[in-house]
Amino acid sequence: MGNTASSANRLILAVALRSLSDNLRRTLLTVGAIATGLASLIFLWGFNDGLHHNMLQNFQESIIGSLQIHRQGFFENPKLSLHLRHPDQVTQTLNRLGANTWSPRLESFALAASDTTTEGVMLIGMDPVHEPRVTKLKERIGEGRFLQPGDTFVCILGATTARNLKIGLGDSLVLLGYDRFGALVAEEFRLIGIITSGEMGLDRGMALTSLSALQEMLDFPGGVTDLVVRVPEERLNSLKADLLLTLADQDLEVMAWSDMFPVMQEWITLHNGFLYLFLGVVLFIVLAGELNTLLLSMLERTREFGIFMAIGTQPRQLTLMILSEALAIGLLGIFCGILLGIAIVLLTQHTGIDLSLLLGSTTRFYVDPLIYPNLNLQHLGITTLANPAHLPAGGHLPRAASQPAATRRGAAPCLTQPGSPPASICS
Incomplete structure (x- = not known):
């Protein structure tokens, strides 16, 4: 019984992969949409990190120090x-x-x-x-x-x-x-x-x-x-703590740049908040695009689902097939998006992005005209894990698509004649 179920699941996965290759244009469009959205977010994070690093460096090197x-x-x-x-x-x-x-x-x-x-x-x-x-x-x-x-x-x-x-x-x-x-x-x-x-x-x-x-x-x-x-920004907090501990008996105040000018820290926090909001909007668009593709796919394959149901395929097996397709598309899109996003960030990190046409003469004190994006692994992980494409959402859709066929036909018996190939996908 276990071997039969395992064979059925393997066959379902094979059918799912064949469906992706048979509808290659639709698959590539969906993968491209996911990859483009993720690559855009990775580049946006990199540009944002580079902008903040540039601003903080100029701000600290102006006169106040770290x-x-x-x-x-x-x-x-x-x-x-x-x-x-x-x-x-x-x-x-x-x-x-x-x-x-x-x-x-x-x-x-x-x-x-x-x-x-x-x-x-x-x-x-x-x-x-x-x-x-x-x-x-x-x-x-x-x-x-x-x-x-x-x-x-x-x-x-x-x-x-x-x-x-x-x-x-x-x-x-x-x-x-x-x-x-x-x-x-x-x-x-x-x-x-x-x-x-x-x-x-x-x-x-x-x-x-x-x-x-x-x-x-x-x-x-x-x-x-x-x-x-x-000092480098990553060492600032630890150095401040060590100085406060070492100089505790000398009536001194040890102040980081964010303590002296909190408005700059608040501006960076606010800017990151807007970026998280934009991240949520883009991820919602990516999720909506994948769900739309799945829905259109099922509307086109109603006859195919009916045939599967007629030969005894259970709704949960159809669900597994659709979820496998969605997961494969999502993972492939994320993989391509990560590669594309990292490539863009590394390229612009080497060449820089010239914003001299957008910056006035008074703003160069805080932002240099040439911005070098940074690749932050933490932000890369947040963007990747937050992407819903790797979560095969919409698992109820194949069940909804197959339900009318089951209702019209009743419970379809499993084919059990010897030598009948469809019997291998019955459970």
């Missing part, structure tokens, strides 16, 4: 009294944890004055050697040059600030501020560079100078208010 270390409360209320007490110990801890890409800074509010007008700025002292390893401010210089070792009392301004002060390269300006004792100090600086990033935060309200010059101006030798660290 992670910053300050005294508790400095980020909300930056003042010299909240300087780092032992910056050398913090840098030693960073080096011990393998985070060697860091840069010390000294920050203070100041008033920039030219011959004609004044403007308030955040005055930041940077190390000319360490800073280029952490950020790419050097590449944002539209005119002039970046800070160099040995520079004394030179500064860099944003394009908007320089325009408001009505000064150009080589001109002098006076920066007024308060030293660590609260006394008013002023120094004359020479403008050596102008930042043209297209982003308001850099182009206006900021002045950069060398760390040693600002320490001298503020009478604060060795003074550091924050350390900016650059």
Whole structure:
């Protein structure tokens, strides 16, 4: 009995595969639809991951870095009294944890004055050697040059600030501020560079100078208010946790970029939400397309189903045959879709996608015109498993298609004459 059922099932599967080959055009159209939909989703995920990586990289390399270390409360209320007490110990801890890409800074509010007008700025002292390893401010210089070792009392301004002060390269300006004792100090600086990033935060309200010059101006030798660290995104959370544990007794705040600017993280989350919504819509279309193909297939094969029922094939065997066809089409479509999607992502990952015609000059700060899609295995798995094509849905359809034949004919007896081939598919 078991051998008979097994033989019947094998014959049903053989009939299902023969049906797919006999209707090759319909099979290829369905496989193509599934493969195209899945490949599009894989490419969309890859493009989305590449876009996010590009945005985060530019955002972190602009000026904030991946992670910053300050005294508790400095980020909300930056003042010299909240300087780092032992910056050398913090840098030693960073080096011990393998985070060697860091840069010390000294920050203070100041008033920039030219011959004609004044403007308030955040005055930041940077190390000319360490800073280029952490950020790419050097590449944002539209005119002039970046800070160099040995520079004394030179500064860099944003394009908007320089325009408001009505000064150009080589001109002098006076920066007024308060030293660590609260006394008013002023120094004359020479403008050596102008930042043209297209982003308001850099182009206006900021002045950069060398760390040693600002320490001298503020009478604060060795003074550091924050350390900016650059690490790969996948290591950011673990490094933050290790630093919080190691530096727990020093009254410090360790802030990742998402802690300092949560709006960027929220934007990425919102963008991913829209992508999941789009994923659901496309998967619904793929499922509807496959179910439509199955339904049309059964409408065309009503006579075939009737013959099967007449020779004693049971409804569950017809169900197995239809589900086998659907499963074969779905798996083949998914396999082709994965190969096609990965091929497109790898190709565009090598060549890049040029969006320069779609991006304005102000958006290049966050998004480079050339986007390189990334192949994320987690997103690839989500897209593949979420695809309903591998689930032989609609198992009730063959039963519904065969029911009228069974109703009209009654229970068809199984053919049991010796040598009768159809008897092998009876159970």
